[in-house]
Amino acid sequence: MSEPIVLQPDETFILNVGPQHPATHGVLRVKMTMDGEFIYDAETVIGYIHRMHEKMAENRTYAQYLPNLSRLDYLSAMAYCHGYVLAVEKAAAIEVPQRAEYIRAITVEMNRISSHLVWFGAFVMDLGGFSPLMYAFDDREQILDLLEAITGSRLTYCYFRFGGLYNDIDDDFIEGTRRFIKRMRKSLKMYHKLVTTNIILMTRLKDIGPVSADMCQRYGATGPVARGSGINYDVRRNEPYSVYPEFDFDIPVYSEGDSFARYKVRMEEMEQSLRIIEQGLDKLPDGPVNPEKKPKTIKLPPGDYYTAVEAGRGSFGIRIVSDGDKSPYRLKLRSPTYSNMHLFDEACRGMLIADALAFMGSLDLVIPEMDR
Amino acid sequence: MSLTLLNVVAAVIIAIAFVAANAAYLVWAERKGAGFIQRRPGPTENGPWGLLQPPVDGIKLMTKQLLIPGGVDKIIFVIAPVLAMFPSIVSFVTIPFSDTIVAHNVNIGLLMIFVFGSMSAMALLMGGWSSRNKYSMISSVRAVSQAVAYEIPMLITAITVVMIAGSLDLMDIVHKQSGGFWHWNIWPFQKGLFNILMPVSFLIFFVCSLAETNRAPFDLGEAESELVAGFHTEYSSMGFGLFFMGEYANIVIGACLTTILFLGGWDCPFGLLPGVWWFIVKIYILIFTFIWIRWTFPRTTIYNLLNLSWKVLIPISLFNLLLTAGLLKVF
Numbered sequence: 001m002s003e004p005i006v007l008q009p010d011e012t013f014i015l016n017v018g019p020q021h022p023a024t025h026g027v028l029r030v031k032m033t034m035d036g037e038f039i040y041d042a043e044t045v046i047g048y049i050h051r052m053h054e055k056m057a058e059n060r061t062y063a064q065y066l067p068n069l070s071r072l073d074y075l076s077a078m079a080y081c082h083g084y085v086l087a088v089e090k091a092a093a094i095e096v097p098q099r100a101e102y103i104r105a106i107t108v109e110m111n112r113i114s115s116h117l118v119w120f121g122a123f124v125m126d127l128g129g130f131s132p133l134m135y136a137f138d139d140r141e142q143i144l145d146l147l148e149a150i151t152g153s154r155l156t157y158c159y160f161r162f163g164g165l166y167n168d169i170d171d172d173f174i175e176g177t178r179r180f181i182k183r184m185r186k187s188l189k190m191y192h193k194l195v196t197t198n199i200i201l202m203t204r205l206k207d208i209g210p211v212s213a214d215m216c217q218r219y220g221a222t223g224p225v226a227r228g229s230g231i232n233y234d235v236r237r238n239e240p241y242s243v244y245p246e247f248d249f250d251i252p253v254y255s256e257g258d259s260f261a262r263y264k265v266r267m268e269e270m271e272q273s274l275r276i277i278e279q280g281l282d283k284l285p286d287g288p289v290n291p292e293k294k295p296k297t298i299k300l301p302p303g304d305y306y307t308a309v310e311a312g313r314g315s316f317g318i319r320i321v322s323d324g325d326k327s328p329y330r331l332k333l334r335s336p337t338y339s340n341m342h343l344f345d346e347a348c349r350g351m352l353i354a355d356a357l358a359f360m361g362s363l364d365l366v367i368p369e370m371d372r
Numbered sequence: 373m374s375l376t377l378l379n380v381v382a383a384v385i386i387a388i389a390f391v392a393a394n395a396a397y398l399v400w401a402e403r404k405g406a407g408f409i410q411r412r413p414g415p416t417e418n419g420p421w422g423l424l425q426p427p428v429d430g431i432k433l434m435t436k437q438l439l440i441p442g443g444v445d446k447i448i449f450v451i452a453p454v455l456a457m458f459p460s461i462v463s464f465v466t467i468p469f470s471d472t473i474v475a476h477n478v479n480i481g482l483l484m485i486f487v488f489g490s491m492s493a494m495a496l497l498m499g500g501w502s503s504r505n506k507y508s509m510i511s512s513v514r515a516v517s518q519a520v521a522y523e524i525p526m527l528i529t530a531i532t533v534v535m536i537a538g539s540l541d542l543m544d545i546v547h548k549q550s551g552g553f554w555h556w557n558i559w560p561f562q563k564g565l566f567n568i569l570m571p572v573s574f575l576i577f578f579v580c581s582l583a584e585t586n587r588a589p590f591d592l593g594e595a596e597s598e599l600v601a602g603f604h605t606e607y608s609s610m611g612f613g614l615f616f617m618g619e620y621a622n623i624v625i626g627a628c629l630t631t632i633l634f635l636g637g638w639d640c641p642f643g644l645l646p647g648v649w650w651f652i653v654k655i656y657i658l659i660f661t662f663i664w665i666r667w668t669f670p671r672t673t674i675y676n677l678l679n680l681s682w683k684v685l686i687p688i689s690l691f692n693l694l695l696t697a698g699l700l701k702v703f
Contacts, residue, residue, distance in 0.1 A: 013506060015506050015507075021600065022596055022597050022600060023597045023598060034506075037510060037514075037674065124670060125597060126597045127597070127670035127671060128588060128589065128591070128595065128597060128669075128670045128671025129668070129669060129670035129671070130406070130410075130667060131406075131409055131410050131667050131668065134410035134411065134412060135410070135411070138411060194668075195670075198669065198670065200589055200669055200670050200671070200672050200676075201670050203672070203676055204670065204672070204673060204676075352673060352674070352675070353510070353598055354592075354595065354598050354671075354673045354674070355673065357597060357598050
C-alpha cells in the first residue's frame with residue numbers, strides 16, 4: 001500500500017515548485033502552502049545560482065569586470081553593460097563621442113526587443129500555447145544575427161567600452177536593421193491577431209494577479225511591472241541618460257495592474273523601441289566611436305557613484321564606491337527582477353496554482369540576474 | 373459459435389494493430405503538424421520525412437527501465453497505464469468503418485463506446501493517485517472532475533442523435549443519415565425533421581471530445597507548465613508510452629464517433645470513392661483539427677473549463693434534447 005500524502009494540521013500541504021520546474025524558467029524555488037489548488041501561502045527561495053558577481057568586482061580592474069555584466073540578465077545584456085560603462089564614464093569624466101552613444105542606444109533597444117520577445121514566447125508557453133514561442137524566436141534570431149555581426153557574440157555581449165565601443169557599425173547593419181524594423185512591425189501585428197485577442201488568453205490574464213501601485217512602491221518594483229500598475233516611471237524619461245532625450249517615444253502605462261496590463265505594456269514597449277531604433281538610424285552622426293584620448297588604466301577618484309538605466313525588466317542601478325584604486329572598493333548592483341519577484345509572495349495568496357504561474361510569467365523573471 | 377469467437381479474436385488483433393499504428397503515426401503527424409504550424413521542419417532524421425521516428429521512439433521507450441518509485445501503490449501503479457490503453461482497443465471492435473468492415477457489430481454499440489470511454493478517466497485517477505506525487509494527485513483530481521463535467525453534455529448530445537435515429541446501433545445511425553450530405557446530422561434538415569440547433573450540437577460534441585481526450589486547450593491533466601507532467605510524472609518507459617498511446621487512441625475514437633454521429637459515417641458526398649475511404653478521410657480531417665487547435669490556443673484553467681461545461685454546454689444540449697424530442701413528436 002502507498003503511504004498517503006500527509007496533510008498538515010490545517011489540511012494544507014506543501015508543494016515545492018522548483019528549483020527544477022518548467023514554469024519557473026530557471027532555478028527559482030517557490031515553497032507553496034496549498035489548500036487544494038489554491039495557494040494559501042508562498043515563499044520564494046532564491047540563491048540556487050548565486051555567483052558572487054558583486055564580490056568579483058572587488059578584485060578585478062574596471063575593464064576586467066565588463067564581461068561580467070552580460071552574465072547577469074542574459075536576455076538584455078546590453079542594457080546592463082550600458083549602465084556600467086555610463087557609471088564609470090561619469091565617475092572618471094571620460095568623454096563619449098556622439099556616434100558611439102547613438103549606436104549604444106540602438107543596440108540597447110534592439111536587445112530590449114529581443115528580451116521582450118523571449119518573454120512573450122515563454123509567457124504564452126506558460127499559459128499552454130506553444131507556437132508563439134517559435135514565432136518569437138524566429139524574430140529574435142534576426143536581432144541576434146545583426147548583433148552578432150557587430151559585437152561578435154549572440155547572447156552575452158561585451159560591446160561597450162569605456163568611452164566608446166568595441167567597433168563601429170557598417171552599412172550592412174544599418175540596412176539589415178531597417179529591414180528588421182519592417183519585419184518586426186508586421187510580426188507584432190500577427191502577434192496581436194494570434195495571441196492578444198485570443199479569448200482564452202484574455203480570460204486567463206484579465207483581473208488575474210492584480211498588483212497595486214502601493215504594493216509596487218513597497219517592494220520597489222520597476223519597469224513594466226510598475227508601469228502595468230499605473231506608475232508612470234521610466235528611467236529613460238524620468239532620469240534621462242545617454243541620448244534618450246533626443247528621441248521621441250512614448251512610455252506605455254496601464255493602471256489595471258493585472259497580468260494583461262503588464263502584457264500590454266511589454267507589447268507596446270517593443271513598438272516604442274522600434275521607433276527609437278528608427279530615429280537613431282536616421283539621426284546617426286558621423287565620426288569616431290572611440291575618444292581620441294582616454295586613460296590606459298582607469299582609476300576612479302575616491303567617492304560614491306550611482307547610475308541607473310532602464311533595462312528590459314526595469315530600473316537597473318549600479319553603485320560604485322571607489323577608494324581611488326584600480327578596482328572598486330565595493331560595487332552594488334540593483335537588479336530589477338530581485339525587487340519585482342518579491343511581489344510574488346504577497347500577491348499570489350489565494351490564487352489558483354495555474355493563475356499564480358501565469359502571474360509569475362507576467363513578472364518576467366530572469367533568475368541569474370536576481371541571484372547575481 | 374466458435375466461428376464468431378474466432379472472428380472476434382481476429383478483430384481484436386486487427387483493432388490492436390490499428391490502434392497501435394494510429395497512435396504511433398499520430399505522434400509523428402502531430403510533430404509534423406506542429407512543425408508546419410510553427411514554420412519548422414519537424415522530425416526529419418529517421419527515414420524519409422522522419423517516417424521512421426515512431427518505431428525508433430517505440431524502441432527507445434521499450435528498452436528503458438520501468439522505474440517504480442518507492443512508496444507507491446505498486447499494483448495500481450502498474451495497472452493504470454494498461455487500463456488507459458485497453459478500453460480504447462475494445463471500443464474499436466464495435467466501430468463500423470463501412471457497411472461490411474466492422475469487427476463485431478453490437479446493437480448497443482454507442483453505449484458500449486461511452487462505457488469504455490469513461491474508463492480512461494479511471495486510469496488517470498489510478499495513475500495519479502498511486503504515484504504519490506502531489507502534482508500527479510492534483511492532476512488526477514482535475515482529470516476526474518473534467519471527465520464528469522464533459523461526459524454529461526456529450527451523452528446528452530449523443531442521445532439527441534439516438535432519438536433521431538431511433539437506435540443505439542452505430543450502423544443504423546449511419547444508415548439513417550444516408551442519401552446526400554444534407555441528410556447528415558450536422559445539418560439542420562435531416563429526414564422528416566428540421567432542427568436548427570444541430571450544427572451547435574455538433575460543436576458541443578466536438579468540444580466535449582476534445583475535453584474527454586485531455587487535449588489542448590483542455591489538457592489540464594498534464595498541464596506541463598503547471599503540473600510538470602501531471603498524472604504520468606512518475607511513469608517511465610512503456611508505462612508512460614501506454615498513457616501516451618492511450619491518449620492518441622482516444623483521439624481516434626473521438627474522431628470516429630463524431631464522424632458516425634454527425635458526419636454521416638461512410639456516406640460519400642460525391643460518390644467517388646468507396647465509403648470506407650470517406651470514413652477515413654473524415655476522421656483524419658477531424659484529427660488534423662485536433663492537432664491544429666492544440667498548437668494554436670493557450671490552455672484554459674480548471675474553473676473556466678467547468679464553467680463552460682455546466683453553464684453553457686449542458687444547458688444548450690439539454691435544450692436541444694427537448695427541442696428534438698418535441699420536433700420528433702410533431703413531425
